[in-house]
Amino acid sequence: MAVTAVREKPSAIHTSLEAIVEVKGICKSYGNVEALRDINLDFPRGKLTSLLGPSGCGKTTLLKIIAGLIGASAGSVTVDGKRVSGPGPERAFVFQDFALMPWATVLRNVAFGLELRGTGKAERDEIARRYIAQVGLSGFEDKYPHELSGGMRQRVGLARALSVDAEVLLLDEPFSAVDEQNRRKFQEDLIRLRSAQNKTFIFVTHSIEEAVYISDRIVLLSPRPGRVSQVIEPDIDRSGDPDRIHRDKHYLDTVEEIWQGLKQYVE
Ligand SMILES: Nc1ncnc2c1ncn2[C@@H]1O[C@H](COP(=O)(O)OP(=O)(O)OP(=O)(O)O)[C@@H](O)[C@H]1O
Numbered sequence: 001m002a003v004t005a006v007r008e009k010p011s012a013i014h015t016s017l018e019a020i021v022e023v024k025g026i027c028k029s030y031g032n033v034e035a036l037r038d039i040n041l042d043f044p045r046g047k048l049t050s051l052l053g054p055s056g057c058g059k060t061t062l063l064k065i066i067a068g069l070i071g072a073s074a075g076s077v078t079v080d081g082k083r084v085s086g087p088g089p090e091r092a093f094v095f096q097d098f099a100l101m102p103w104a105t106v107l108r109n110v111a112f113g114l115e116l117r118g119t120g121k122a123e124r125d126e127i128a129r130r131y132i133a134q135v136g137l138s139g140f141e142d143k144y145p146h147e148l149s150g151g152m153r154q155r156v157g158l159a160r161a162l163s164v165d166a167e168v169l170l171l172d173e174p175f176s177a178v179d180e181q182n183r184r185k186f187q188e189d190l191i192r193l194r195s196a197q198n199k200t201f202i203f204v205t206h207s208i209e210e211a212v213y214i215s216d217r218i219v220l221l222s223p224r225p226g227r228v229s230q231v232i233e234p235d236i237d238r239s240g241d242p243d244r245i246h247r248d249k250h251y252l253d254t255v256e257e258i259w260q261g262l263k264q265y266v267e
Pocket residue numbers: 030033035053054055056057058059060061062206224
């Protein structure tokens with residue numbers, strides 16, 4: 001079978017792998033708009049989990065609650081057993097628009113999280129240079145964001161998140177602002193980084209193909225108010241040629257199964 005699917009039943013949406021992030025009974029309303037209802041999820045350490053679902057189902061809201069950027073109306077989030085009450089050093093958020101400082105160089109942008117933490121200049125520059133190299137931007141340390149392509153700016157955002165050495169990386173549609181070639185390349189980099197770094201990634205995307213390609217687990221949310229409708233674990237061997245994966249039968253079957261579940265919500 002191509003996928004392991006767990007139907008909606010909060011008590012069943014747990015995994016034998018150790019959970020680093022635990023979401024319990026999260027509800028969120030914006031005034032009269034009920035965005036999320038009773039979300040119960042565990043996010044396993046060292047895995048990449050995607051949040052996927054129709055537009056407006058609350059994916060970004062859930063990610064921001066985990067980040068501690070906004071509060072929930074009810075429920076709790078814990079990271080390593082500690083309750084989240086705001087942003088924390090063990091979590092790094094990569095924004096859709098990468099939120100770079102236009103007046104600062106690539107090096108300063110990447111080192112900025114460390115600067116906020118009071119890390120000395122020599123040390124933070126050394127760490128930043130290392131991550132700039134890891135995301136393929138060596139030689140661009142002294143450039144400014146406007147001198148870079150969208151794909152390169154995205155890499156700066158990721159390098160910044162990696163350099164603070166957060167255990168959990170929260171990515172809000174990091175590929176939405178770049179072209180298809182950069183998107184593919186970056187997906188491959190993310191798979192490589194995830195296995196090299198043993199970080200936990202929580203990833204919001206609109207794209208079924210992307211979710212299946214990069215994720216260990218996919219959480220499908222129902223239309224607003226967002227609830228967990230299904231958790232899918234694609235059984236895909238990502239060790240070989242990336243282009244082969246896109247033709248892999250398990251990959252194609254999983255994409256199709258998710259599409260069959262989601263298409264009822266598309267007008
Ligand atoms: N600050 C806010 N004030 C009022 N309503 C909001 C606010 N932020 C989000 N919403 C509403 O809450 C719902 C969930 O929004 P959210 O951005 O989390 O969904 P999403 O699944 O990420 O959407 P998309 O896929 O379109 O980016 C939407 O109906 C949205 O309009």
